[in-house]
Amino acid sequence: xRLPHLLSALVLAMPLIAGAAERPNILxxxxxxxxxxxxxxxxxxxxxxxxxxxxANGLLLTSMYAAPTCSxxxxxxxxxxxxxxxxxxxxxxxxxxxxxxxxxYEGYLNxxxxxxxxxxxxxxxxxxxxxxxxxxxxxxxxxxxxxFEHSFTMLEGGGVHFKPATESPTKLEQITFRxxxxxxxxxxxxxxxxxxxxxxxxxxxxxxDSGKPFFAYAAYTSxxxxxxxxxxxxxxxxxxxxxGYDAVRxxxxxxxxxxxxxxxxxxxxxxxxxxxxxxxxxxxxxxxxKIQARKxxxxxxxxxxxxxxxxRLLDYLRKSGELENTLVVFMSDNGPAAEPHEQFYxxxxxxxNSLENIGRRGSQVDYGVRWAEVSAAxxxxxxxxxxxxxxxxxxxxxxxxxxxxxxxxxxxxxxxDLAPTFLAVAGLPxxxxxxxxxxxxxxxxxxxxxxxxxxxxxxxxRGGEMFGNRYYREGDMKALALLPSRNxxxxxxxxxxxxxxxxxxxxxxxxSAEKPEVLERLKQAWADYARKVGVVAPPAQTAKAx
Numbered sequence: 409x410r411l412p413h414l415l416s417a418l419v420l421a422m423p424l425i426a427g428a429a430e431r432p433n434i435l436x437x438x439x440x441x442x443x444x445x446x447x448x449x450x451x452x453x454x455x456x457x458x459x460x461x462x463x464a465n466g467l468l469l470t471s472m473y474a475a476p477t478c479s480x481x482x483x484x485x486x487x488x489x490x491x492x493x494x495x496x497x498x499x500x501x502x503x504x505x506x507x508x509x510x511x512x513y514e515g516y517l518n519x520x521x522x523x524x525x526x527x528x529x530x531x532x533x534x535x536x537x538x539x540x541x542x543x544x545x546x547x548x549x550x551x552x553x554x555x556f557e558h559s560f561t562m563l564e565g566g567g568v569h570f571k572p573a574t575e576s577p578t579k580l581e582q583i584t585f586r587x588x589x590x591x592x593x594x595x596x597x598x599x600x601x602x603x604x605x606x607x608x609x610x611x612x613x614x615x616x617d618s619g620k621p622f623f624a625y626a627a628y629t630s631x632x633x634x635x636x637x638x639x640x641x642x643x644x645x646x647x648x649x650x651x652g653y654d655a656v657r658x659x660x661x662x663x664x665x666x667x668x669x670x671x672x673x674x675x676x677x678x679x680x681x682x683x684x685x686x687x688x689x690x691x692x693x694x695x696x697x698k699i700q701a702r703k704x705x706x707x708x709x710x711x712x713x714x715x716x717x718x719x720r721l722l723d724y725l726r727k728s729g730e731l732e733n734t735l736v737v738f739m740s741d742n743g744p745a746a747e748p749h750e751q752f753y754x755x756x757x758x759x760x761n762s763l764e765n766i767g768r769r770g771s772q773v774d775y776g777v778r779w780a781e782v783s784a785a786x787x788x789x790x791x792x793x794x795x796x797x798x799x800x801x802x803x804x805x806x807x808x809x810x811x812x813x814x815x816x817x818x819x820x821x822x823x824x825d826l827a828p829t830f831l832a833v834a835g836l837p838x839x840x841x842x843x844x845x846x847x848x849x850x851x852x853x854x855x856x857x858x859x860x861x862x863x864x865x866x867x868x869x870r871g872g873e874m875f876g877n878r879y880y881r882e883g884d885m886k887a888l889a890l891l892p893s894r895n896x897x898x899x900x901x902x903x904x905x906x907x908x909x910x911x912x913x914x915x916x917x918x919x920s921a922e923k924p925e926v927l928e929r930l931k932q933a934w935a936d937y938a939r940k941v942g943v944v945a946p947p948a949q950t951a952k953a954x
Contacts, residue, residue, distance in 0.1 A: 440632035443744035443783020451664035458719030466806030488827030488851035516544030525555030539627030552589035578756035633774035652689030676786030706767035744783035824853035871937030884910035887930035
């Protein structure tokens with residue numbers, strides 16, 4: 409063995425020599441399309457006692473960023489680098505002609521990127537995951553090929569939460585389940601959040617006598633549409649949302665102020681103007697109000713069920729004596745979903761979206777723009793955009809007992825910071841740009857551990873892009889460019905705005921005219937970022953200035 413390789417092997421072995429049992433376990437919990445203010449700890453009216461308790465015993469991260477959509481966030485979480493380098497420059501389902509075949513737009517976690525599961529496994533951790541993978545459909549792209557020793561996953565980006573129908577299945581029921589890379593089925597009483605929790609606990613139990621710490625990844629699919637929840641939960645919030653969108657949203661914002669999450673004079677984002685696709689509560693007739701209230705009731709029940717299952721995981725770790733030595737991270741993968749899914753996922757012969765059946769088997773509904781605005785409160789817009797409501801997510805971290813501290817943590821961090829954080833906690837080195845003699849994209853995220861320990865840190869400048877929407881944040885200043893239409897092929901480039909996020913997180917006061925030199929500097933910084941990571945713009949925009 410050559411000397412550099414020998415030294416590298418010795419560095420990797422050092423934590424094992426010190427005693428694997430002394431190293432912290434790592435539990436990563438990811439919710440799907442959960443909004444910024446949905447949890448009780450973040451001001452929501454939805455009952456989430458387990459996550460609230462986790463927040464009380466740990467840190468509430470108020471400035472955690474994700475990517476604007478599911479699979480890009482997951483690629484950043486796994487790789488510790490930008491989604492445009494990790495293979496998810498856009499979602500595989502949304503690849504456009506000019507993006508196909510371009511580096512970073514493979515539609516899966518590419519081989520040039522690290523997987524934190526591989527690094528932790530090779531560093532002496534036992535690794536397992538359950539839930540939504542969304543990082544590749546081919547056999548060689550699954551979690552079992554990217555470092556997870558045990559996994560039960562849904563490969564697609566979305567699907568029904570109950571056992572899929574086998575006869576005339578709708579698109580949402582055409583789900584690929586895999587356990588350890590092999591085709592798998594689910595029981596008749598399957599409900600995903602409950603089943604995934606059972607499965608992950610079984611994996612943890614099976615390895616508890618191995619002498620190794622664990623890395624466990626629970627990628628729940630709640631509260632992603634379609635809105636579905638077991639009957640035992642479905643009436644939990646009956647009548648709770650009859651007052652309508654504005655009343656619920658304003659109550660959340662007030663609770664956030666009461667909790668100190670927002671300043672008393674905080675100016676929340678304005679809601680979208682009324683239009684035929686997004687009428688206000690006052691514009692709805694009584695029957696429409698019943699339907700809309702029922703949708704939010706089911707959504708809230710899904711969040712409570714998710715919280716219940718997080719509680720089951722934490723209870724298992726508490727009873728097994730492992731919780732005190734576990735780093736627990738909880739976050740959402742992006743902002744709340746406002747898109748009308750029926751245009752991409754048509755109903756089938758057994759679909760039943762009647763008021764009486766909303767939330768039950770056979771129903772396939774989402775909750776729409778107005779409830780998404782409520783979930784994103786007090787922030788602007790939602791999933792799919794680079795506005796604060798699209799990329800700012802609720803996040804909670806509970807450190808192992810020896811490092812633990814409590815309170816609000818307002819420092820800015822992003823999902824690609826998690827992989828280097830996990831390496832730091834595990835005592836494993838940064839692998840650099842080569843792994844097992846293969847070139848790799850270096851990990852570019854920054855370990856959050858100093859920030860989590862309460863040390864003064866400076867967040868690095870960050871750029872991002874999705875569906876043509878762009879942002880660049882440097883300190884408190886954020887340059888934001890949203891497409892003038894929802895069509896990413898629109899030849900018109902997005903219009904840039906400038907916001908002071910420290911004083912205007914609702915993105916209401918555009919400073920571009922007041923501070924043109926700052927905006928120009930950040931636009932150029934975004935252009936440099938885009939060249940570095942390989943953002944592919946529509947042909948009509950490539951020759952134009954950023």
